[in-house]
Amino acid sequence: MVITGDNIEEISWLQGQLASEFEMKNLGGLKYFLGIEVVRSTQGIFLSQRKYVIDLLSEVGLLECKPVDTPIVQNHKLGIYPNQKPTDKGRYQRLVGNLIYLSHTRPDIAYVVSVVSQFMHCPSEEHMETVIWILRYLKSSPGKGLMFYKNDHVRVDSYTDADWAGNISDRKSTSGYFTFVGGNFVTWRSKKQNVVALSSAEAEFCGMAKGLCELLWLKRLLIEIGFDSGLK
Known part of the structure; x- marks a missing residue:
């Protein structure tokens, strides 16, 4: 189990409550979890x-x-x-x-x-x-991963792209998007589209729609967890 937050007292209280119900051991700062290695530095966190x-x-x-x-x-x-x-x-x-x-x-x-x-x-x-x-x-490059920097903003950015009729079997296009929150890479996806696009413009618009849905969901999530201040 991974417990995270910015309130040390709340984390300690939660650990105490869990320990009273289950046999648990505090392993300290997160270093390795389900095959994912975590390295901390003054710049941020690397996964x-x-x-x-x-x-x-x-x-x-x-x-x-x-x-x-x-x-x-x-x-x-x-x-x-x-x-x-x-x-x-x-x-x-x-x-x-x-x-x-x-x-x-x-x-x-x-x-x-x-x-x-x-x-x-x-x-x-x-x-x-x-x-x-x-x-x-x-x-x-076995050691490549994701670096999350300690930036001073929570701006949300999204980028989308799509090919046209790239699949040679059914001529469907593949669209992809990736998003940044606070300058950090947080979500990405590449998936074949459900319908056959009749033009490259249609394929791009389908890709943009998926990216926009992800962007709106991220903004709503950030607002719900209290990061509405300075959100762009």
């Missing part, structure tokens, strides 16, 4: 999953592999084709599941993870090769 990446690479025998510089080949043509050679479905789903969890601190793989997740029901050798490529990319 990473370095050990998780190393353990994953070791499990699949890629600890000594040759790393690559990008999470996916540019202009890839991943899809479902006739006569594709199937791969181990259980292994594929397990590895993609690991990558989904890893994307909690690695937004740089969000797009490619959303791509390989589309083939969980019928993976081929080509799809597995893409998963291995992602793992080789992680080998090049």
Whole structure:
């Protein structure tokens, strides 16, 4: 259990109440939780999953592999084709599941993870090769993560983007967004759109709508928890 807040007395009281009902031990400041490493400094807090990446690479025998510089080949043509050679479905789903969890601190793989997740029901050798490529990319930078700085504002910013008919199987577009709160990267998503966009403008507007919904939700959440002062 992780307890956080800015009132030391309230935290101590809560710990006491929990200890009176359950057998608990205070492990001190947060350093490691569910595969996520936490490092504090004078600048802020850094989150990473370095050990998780190393353990994953070791499990699949890629600890000594040759790393690559990008999470996916540019202009890839991943899809479902006739006569594709199937791969181990259980292994594929397990590895993609690991990558989904890893994307909690690695937004740089969000797009490619959303791509390989589309083939969980019928993976081929080509799809597995893409998963291995992602793992080789992680080998090049296992310690990447998220840095949350101590900034003096709570401004909320959002950015969106979309391709057009990028999926070669159903010609649906993929949209993505990411948001900053107080100058810190807090939410991101990459997902195939539900309908086929008839133009690049329509694809962009669909992506903007998703990003705007996330932006409004974040602003409302910040107001509810008392950060309405100075909110932009």
